[in-house]
Amino acid sequence: MSLPALKNDRLIKALLRQPTDTTPVWIMRQAGRYLPEYRATRQQAGSFLDLCKNKELACEVTLQPLRRFDLDAAILFSDILTIPDAMGLGLYFAEGEGPKFEHPLRNRADIDRLGAPDPSDSLRYVTDAVSLVRQELNGEVPLIGFSGSPWTLSTYMVEGGSSKEYRYIKGMMYENPAALHQLLSTLAQSVTAYLNAQIEAGAQAVMVFDTWGGVLSPRNYREFSLGYMQQIVAGLKREHEGQTIPVTLFTKGGSQWLEDIATSGCNALGLDWTIDIDGARARVGDKVALQGNLDPCVLYADAETIRSEVGDVITRFGNHPGHVFNLGHGIHQAVNPEHLKVLVDAVHEFGFDIRK
């Protein structure tokens, strides 16, 4: 099955640090609860997981933000916890409480029992959705595939859900690091196979979300998070259908370690909003592209403030190739969608201007 060629390649070019006519923009969680059409489809689907696992509806919500906003990429609608779910941990979402697992891992025996899931089997619903979205996009913009990082997945798998103190996972890290390394190794293999399956199904760029890497000490970050992301980067298909597949790593709270992340072999770094993007560029800009990094709360402000804050990020980055505009974290559900339109249009306007 041949897939349509890409019409808007700003995202891919920027991730590869090639010149573009303006700054490309997409938004983490752009397909999400802030959109009334998303909430309608979600209701139709049933639970959040039902929506992830229904390829037609997952495709529909993936495309919804592109109908409203002049975005330069689609990102597959899915969850970061699909891999542990496929491993049999029993993912569920308690209303208002975030993700939980029925069978969290607590000891070495639990971990030894885990195998890397075959993406063509228990994760087939994801690759099917990728193929369908890619067809439906018809080459308008590229499709981004993604996964959680091994460390981030392991926090949920060992804690049994979200955590504030990371008691069990860090207890294991300090008391039984071999068990945690075993888990992370299985997860790194799983994530590599999963992202490669997404690439084969049509994902044109991939991103690894290391949402909780920032809760580690520098040494533990390198050993338990970054090391496994490096393994993944090394194992990914970096070319498909004759096109380069850029890889982005995003450690929330990882601004202190940008130099380390930039040497991982990835093409781009995601930045949260706790660092100035000009400072980040000065530190790593000759090695990787940068993606970010507006505070998501700026979208609660009025249009003038949003435009001014967008302009600040674009001006700080300056007239260089290698910037993908994004928020520093996912868009909040209480945001007015009209405010996102102001943001997206401002990115393109200021992005053109700065290249003059």
Next chain:
Amino acid sequence: MSLPALKNDRLIKALLRQPTDTTPVWIMRQAGRYLPEYRATRQQAGSFLDLCKNKELACEVTLQPLRRFDLDAAILFSDILTIPDAMGLGLYFAEGEGPKFEHPLRNRADIDRLGAPDPSDSLRYVTDAVSLVRQELNGEVPLIGFSGSPWTLSTYMVEGGSSKEYRYIKGMMYENPAALHQLLSTLAQSVTAYLNAQIEAGAQAVMVFDTWGGVLSPRNYREFSLGYMQQIVAGLKREHEGQTIPVTLFTKGGSQWLEDIATSGCNALGLDWTIDIDGARARVGDKVALQGNLDPCVLYADAETIRSEVGDVITRFGNHPGHVFNLGHGIHQAVNPEHLKVLVDAVHEFGFDIRK
């Protein structure tokens, strides 16, 4: 009323970057739920707030950890939200949910109505507890007084409790910064008066906890958090009873901004565990003392691991004056108290060794 002279002055000397025989150590939340004797006293008191407001019982729990461990300081048992409570916002603690306010601030009128509380009136229970603890300590170790930072207090006051997204406070920051500045200004005055009252009542060092400064962008951190901590530092009594009163600022998640914090006029910086203390010392060690910075989760590990991790922090800091050992955040309630004994004794042992 004359107060006894100080026998163990390691903490004060280290905060002032003067030589000591070994590294002093105290632990954030050292009077807390991980201690069975604390839980017994808490049950006797009733609610958490009842315990804070009963000077005899607050004094008792302040002293409990000193009976078990060879700590170099006491820290007043209290809460960071005493000031907004005294302002009439109606602080309460929902079981398992953290602090909440009955009357959160949502608009300029709410903010304009606030006044700085008189510490000798509605916060009298705090200064009474300080005086009592100081008497009971009998000069064994110094007593640390503390407050939340204006920014951190404002997050709870505007959100109505803990927050993940900081929707209302950041909405105000971006949409109506003048209202937030008004609030922060009132809080800075209140915190200054409150800490000065603690100093007059007998606190021998003070610390400002900026627990949520790390959720800000660099520019907003300087404008909405650090700027007001600087005002407080400038307004504090830095000498009392002929003794210098050291001031420590601690922004959790603020490692990127250490240079800025070090120029605030404070004597010491608190560090969380996401930075190596040798790197932090290289950046600011000639200006301020450093307090920290072990990951609290190390206390879940065995004695050998705890000793090794303590040794790593002490070795990284090296044989220099100006280190106060602490965790990078409060001790967790599930920690075995025997593990803390291992930590405290290891700090003193390795602290002596490194000075040889």
